[in-house]
Amino acid sequence: MEQRISFITLAVEDVARSRKFYVDGLGWKPMFENDEVIMLPAGEHLMLSLWSIESFTAEIGTAPARGVAPITLAHNCATEKEVDNVLALATSIGADVSPAIRREWGGYSGYFSDPDGFRWEIAVNPGPTGDYVLP
Structure with missing residues (x-):
């Protein structure tokens, strides 16, 4: 396996709230967005994906743990x-x-x-x- 990371995906409670924080607040520019996900270029060949918890869970089959991520x-x-x-x-x-x-x-x-x-x-x-x- 090549040593690199392509996506960092964070499961978020409210995609619209995350958009307000990252796009409207911090000024990041989305590459793609809809009601379930926002994809934000975060470096060369790196994407930060903010995905609704529901869609995240449907994709991976397990609900994410709650609380402060370690x-x-x-x-x-x-x-x-x-x-x-x-x-x-x-x-x-x-x-x-x-x-x-x-x-x-x-x-x-x-x-x-x-x-x-x-x-x-x-x-x-x-x-x-x-x-x-x-x-």
Whole structure:
């Protein structure tokens, strides 16, 4: 299997609410959307899919667990000011935000959650930030 991820799919309670957050609030541009799903380009060859819980469950056959998912999604920024600006934007659209701080690992990061509780890390990362080339 080739080492890559093509889609990240999040099961959401309310697709319209997620659209308001990601498209209207954060300014992301959908590639495709209907009442059941919004597909948002999230990088080269990577799509973030926000899928209604009902359609998600019908597709995979099992309802997703509820509560805070034990994962984070990360968005790397070039500067600390950019991190602060993204977190301020998230605050302005009603996200639960943890302010950025300098981390032991050398970076600067904070977090926000989307309407379904999925946590986003917004960071300046001193290490690889997507420019890594697979051998």
